[in-house]
Amino acid sequence: MxxxxxxxxxxxxxxxxxxxxxxxxxxxxxxxxxxxxxxxxxxxxxxxxxxxxxxxxxxSPTSDADTVRLPATPVQPIAAAGVASAVAEVAAGAPLNGVRDIAGPGVFPLDELGRLTLSRKGDDRTVVTDPTAGMFALVKGDVLTDPKARLAPTRYTDRLA
CATH class of the missing domain: 3.40.50 (Rossmann fold)
Incomplete structure (x- = not known):
């Protein structure tokens, strides 16, 4: 294919x-x-x-050299490898004619997730909470998955460690 x-x-x-x-x-x-x-x-x-x-x-990028702008939208981060596996499985499979929800097991406000990530990577950029930044700015409420979603096993904080 x-x-x-x-x-x-x-x-x-x-x-x-x-x-x-x-x-x-x-x-x-x-x-x-x-x-x-x-x-x-x-x-x-x-x-x-x-x-x-x-x-x-x-x-879509939402950062520059001085700062990273992120909304406080709650999200369930998933490892890139988990996303890649799920996308490849769906792309090569029979049409779903629907949505396959996937997520990580933990919930974080996106701006706090940004701060945690930059801190763990030694990046000294500042995260500014900006409710108009990026694609998650369009979301009203949260981006938490359906209770029937497929959850990846790896916690975000474990992945950063």
Missing amino acids: KIAVIGGTGLIGSQVVEELRAAGHEAVPHAKSTGVDVLGGQGLDEAPAGADVVVDLTN
């Missing part, structure tokens, strides 16, 4: 491409570095040509 992976050179996208290829699929990564600019529109018509499935793993 041919699968176009938009954002296929990023943290999760590259792992999805690797998993799909290991399973025998033709996974084609698309990103700005391959001539596909999602924001500018270049290459978007050509990227999915001939693909049986298109996976969108793009993300």
Whole structure:
């Protein structure tokens, strides 16, 4: 099966491409570095040509050199490897005609998660709570999963350790 992976050179996208290829699929990564600019529109018509499935793993940056802006939206972070496995499984499987919820086992406000992550990585940038920042700014309430969601076993704090 041919699968176009938009954002296929990023943290999760590259792992999805690797998993799909290991399973025998033709996974084609698309990103700005391959001539596909999602924001500018270049290459978007050509990227999915001939693909049986298109996976969108793009993300929007919300940081600069002085600060990281994040809303306080509650989220359940999941390891990139867990996301990649779930996405590859769904992309190569029969159509769900629905949504597959996946998440990590812990709940964090996104701004606090950012502070924790930067601190553990020795990054001295400041996290500013900004209810208008990024794609989670559009969410009213929280981004917690359905109780029937598939939960990954690895806790975020264990992954950072």
